[in-house]
Amino acid sequence: MIASVAFQRFKALRNAQLVLGPFNLVIGPNGSGKTSLIEALLRLRLLAKLPLRSVVAETERTLEGPEITFRFSPPFDGLEARLSCVSDQVCDLLQVAPRPKGEGSNDWPGLRSRVLRIRGYVLDHHAIAAPAVAKEGAELNASAGNLAAVLATRQAHHPAAFDRLVADFTRIAPEFTEIGTELGEDGRVRFRLRLKEEDTWIEPDNVSQGTLYLLAMITLAHDPDPPSIVCIEEIDRGIHPRMLREVRDVLYRLSYPAAFGETRTPVQLIATTHSPYLLDLFCEHPEEVVISAKHGATATFSRLTDRPDITEMLAESPLGDMWYSGVLGGVPENE
Amino acid sequence: MNVALLSESPADEAALRLLVEAVLQRPIRRIEPALRARGWPNVAQVLPAILRHLHFNTDAHALVVVVDADDSVVHAADHDRPGYFHPRCRMCQLRAVFRQTTKKLPAARGRERVLRGVGVAVPAIEAWYLAGRDPEVTELAWTEGQQRGRLPYTRAQLKYRVYGTDRPTLPHEIDCALREIRRHHGDVRRIEHDHPGFASLARDLRGWFPGPVAFEGQSGKVPVTDIKI
Structure with missing residues (x-):
């Protein structure tokens, strides 16, 4: 959906451009702009919630401030969105302008509805394991802290999708056979996993971090109505190197639904990693790898x-x- | 027979087990099923340690290693002459690692050494899977293409032909690999004919026995107790 992003004076991204594909694995040293890229997309979503401001003349803008320009793929390639600053302190100016060529030059509402569905995730195993407010299960939140509610909602309203999720999870983590959810009197939902060997249920706070992250990613991948863009930090975190192939495939399901026999709109994915083992898995698709480099x-x-x-x-x-x-x-600089 | 398998993915391992059993005409007992390599040159790098481990710590009779040739020099008959070693041929390199590692090891656990089984799939194991199904896919076609400077197909195309997608899931890969190997009903002569990199592996496997190992329906099977160790 986002075809490219160009940065001017945005944190370490003083003058950087990036063409985005359907699946983008970003590698690079700490502080090289990986998180800033995701932050830029989330800022676009945040400002798109507000009414669009009329075009501000360059003289009224702070030209020394950060500026981020987004271009989009069809059917919205006729529009350009620019984030910039009105003062040194206030950088909340979103301007959308037509481009000389391309489709959808007057369809900001259409593009906006897609932009509002951009989601960023930094998974948190403590939050994942905690009970969640039952009514907050429509979609996974940024930490996946409402996973229990999402699982319960999925089970109730999309049982076929829930079954596929469980099948995928128990195949990848064969020590488990079932995912159960339970609504407490406090209005909170808990989930638990059934252990294969002992045929007993195990609470999520006794499940490994990596398994919880994996369950959250699988839940996202089997969302019947997924976000338009998914940004996930450190997708390898807590996961054994040999299981990274499954992580890649789980996320491929989002970006390449046709390869999995699904007909929904592909989700654009931006993921970061520091794992060479995960990177190994992209030797057949090097076009999916983005290197962020830091020079000073x-x-x-x-x-x-x-x-x-x-x-x-x-x-x-x-x-x-x-x-x-x-x-x-994309490696740390030497002194 | 206790056999360890070393390749790059669970799909390769599943297919390899069927292929080994088809050549040997008997089931194997898989030793150390957790062995895995990260592709070339990691296979050659970890092989000495794996051989040592199998030799001293397990009851493995043999280790079978299969790698993809990718764009490396394809093993040829003249590489087999005594004392010859092609530095860019993966078959030569793996055999050399076997040779150099095992000759340094003293006898252990009732055997002199762990037996060798080395195969190189040209350019990738998907070419083996397509044997008998896609007559264009042969090792000869690949080497002739290398010589002409115009390859007959890419590795990505081979994968697409086998899996029907360029991004198969692991279960799909395993299903497809097993389906293609089972298509040969235990008779692997076609794969041997079209893929000398597999024929080399089959020769290694048959060399583990003093007598000929027959194809299904033929006589000449030898009992497991006759395994040379």
Whole structure:
């Protein structure tokens, strides 16, 4: 949905551009702009909630402030959205303008409805394990802290989707056979998992962090009405390197529904990782990998496939090893 | 027979087990099912440690290793001449690692060494899966394409032909791999004919026995007790 993002003076992204694809795995050292990219998308969503302001003349804007320009893919490639500042302190100006070419140049309402469905996730296992308010189960929140409510809602209103979710989860985590939910008198829902070997239920606070993150991602991937764009930080967190293939496939389900026999609109995905093992899994699709590099206080983005020698490099070594070695960039700078 | 398998994914391992059993014409007992490599050159890097571990700590009779050739030099008959080693041929490299590692190890657990089974799928294991189904996909077609500078297909195309998508899930990959191997009903001669990288593996496996190992329906099976160890 978002075709490209261009940054000016936004944190470490002093002058950076990035063309986005359906699935984008962003790698790079700490402080190289990965989170800033996600933050920019979430800021676009936040400001899109407000009524659109009329075009502000350049003389009325602070030209030294941050500026982020979004372009979109069809059917909204006729529009451009720009986030900028009206003063040194206030950077809440969203302007949407038609582009010389492209579709949907007068369809900000259509684009806005998609922008409002951008979601960012930083999964939190403590929050995931906690009981959730039952009525807050329509969609997963940023920490997945309402997972229990989402599971209960899914089970009640989309039983087929819930069954697919359970089937996927129990296949990937075969030590479990079932996901159960229970509504308490306090109006909160709890979930628990049935252990295969002992045939007993286990509470989520006794389940490993990685398993909880995996369950949250699977729940998201099987959402019958998923967000338009999903941004997830550190998708490898807490998960064994051998299970990362499953993580990749769970997220591929969002971005490439047709490959999974689903007919819904693809979800654009932006994920970050620091795992070379996860990166290894993208050797057949290097176009999905974005490298964020930091030079001093300035960060930039590039696609792995921007490198003219990437085919030859992929023949030499696993992608993760090459990244670690530094030949791909996206590693911490030496003194 | 106790056999350890080393490849790059659970799908490869599932298919490999069927292939090994088809060549040996008997079921194997899989040792250390958790072995896995991260692709080339990681396989060659971890192989010495794996061989040592299997030799001293397990009852494995043999280790079967299968890797994809990718764009490397394809093993050829002239690589087999005594003392020859092609530094860019993965078959030569893996055999050398086997040789150099096992010769340093003293006898242990009632056997001199862990037996070797090495196969190289050209350019990827999906080519083996397509044997007998897609006559265009052969090792010869690939090597001729390499010589001409125009490859007959890409690895991505092979995967698409097998899995029907370029992003298969693991269960789908396993299902497809097993379906394709089972299509041969235990007779792997077609795969051997079209893919010398598999024929080399089959020769290694048959070399574990003093007598010929027959195809299904033929005589010549040898009892498990005759395994050379």
